Amino acid sequence: MFIRFCCVVRAPEQAGEFLDHKVDDRLYALYHLVAFRGLRRGEACGLRWADVDLDGRTLTVATQLVQDGWEIEETGPKSASGARVVVLDTETVNVLRAHRTRQLSERMAWGPAWENSGRVFTQDDGTWLHPGWPSDAFEHAVKASGLPPVRLHDLRHGADM
Structure with missing residues (x-):
């Protein structure tokens, strides 16, 4: 069981160590968007490429994927203030460009079986990324990194929003 401990807020260098590890x-x-731009898990999973302007260095939080039991559904942002435009720094733009290249490689590898969901973050076959999956992967990655326990949600609290 993880004890809630915001290592990012108390020690930003630990967030950097974690990201270097991953x-x-x-x-x-x-993880980079959560840590540096403050996106929630569901906002990141629901982010569409149509809502990302890499040349303009912004993304618009317009949807999220919400977990209900193990089912997922697309909804609007959590609150009125959740619908927002997020300014992207140069490093985040570079990270997203590299991610898009990786996603295009996966698309080519899957060929016609790849599903064009339009999402920034997907399974390797292009289907929606279940919001529980990044949380589980994050928990395992934190344990493997040897850093103090922290939840994926806590990572966003150190962001420069």
């Missing part, structure tokens, strides 16, 4: 992970860009 730089080659296919969810790296998701």
Whole structure:
């Protein structure tokens, strides 16, 4: 069981250590957005490429994927203030460009079986990324990194929003 401990708020260098540990992970860009731009898990999973303007260095939080039991559904943001435009720094734009390249490689590997969901973060076959999956992967990655316990949600609290 994880004890709630915001290592990111108390020690930003630990967030950097964690991200360095996961730089080659296919969810790296998701973790980066949560840590540096403050997206919630469901907002990241629901993010559409149509809502990302890499040249303009913004993304618009317009949808989220919500977990109900194990089922997922698309909804609007959690609150009125959740619908927002997020300004992206140069590093985040670079991370998202690299992620898009990786996703296009996966699309080519899957060929016609790849599902074009339009999402930034997907399973490797293009289908929606279940919001529980990044949380579980994050928990395992934190344990493997040797860093103090922290939840994926806690990572966003150190973001420069």
